[in-house]
Amino acid sequence: MxxxxxxxxxxxxxxTTMAQRGYTKFGGTALAEALTPVFPAGLSVQTTHKWATGQAMPRADRIKPIAKWLKVSAHWLEHGPDPQADRKGAKGLDGEISGKAFAERFHALTVEQRRIMLALLHEFERGRSR
Structure with a gap:
């Protein structure tokens, strides 16, 4: 593949991020409507349709406001995980990782991988309360 x-x-x-934020519809029209608070002048349905279907990317000046609206980093939204994240944000298995680095890495996972991570977190939380 x-x-x-x-x-x-x-x-x-x-x-994926929109689904996590509770948006159940994801097409050109739904995306244009959802982004109205970010772009009050509006976006064309054709433009948002291309974003939604992976035919095009937003211009650079639109990435940052969309990322801010979604509460993710602009770098992650545009490029995916930062290849330097391991060096910048993690110290190894026995060390610390910054919240931002963890969030970027978490959002880069597949939906199934995120479900597994959340299940692990719930197990750890239950173990602490015993």
């Missing part, structure tokens, strides 16, 4: 293009990977990160 071929690896996704940059615009397809962006679309997947956008779609």
């Amino acid at each position: 071929a690896s996704p293009t940059k615009s397809e990977a962006f679309s997947e990160r956008l779609r």
Whole structure:
């Protein structure tokens, strides 16, 4: 299977993050409507359709406001996980990782991998309360 293009990977990160934020519809029209608070002048449905389907990416000046609205880093939204994250944010298995680095790495996981991580967290929390 071929690896996704940059615009397809962006679309997947956008779609996944929106689903996590409670948006159940994800198409050109739904995306344009959801982004109205970010872009009050509006966005064309054709533009947002291309973002939603991985045919195109937003211009650079639109990435940052979308990322802020979704509460993710602009770098992560545009490019995916920071390849330097291990060096910048993690000290190893017995060390600490910054909240930002953890969040970026968590959001880069597949939906199933995130479910597993959340199940592990719940188990650890239950173990602490015993």
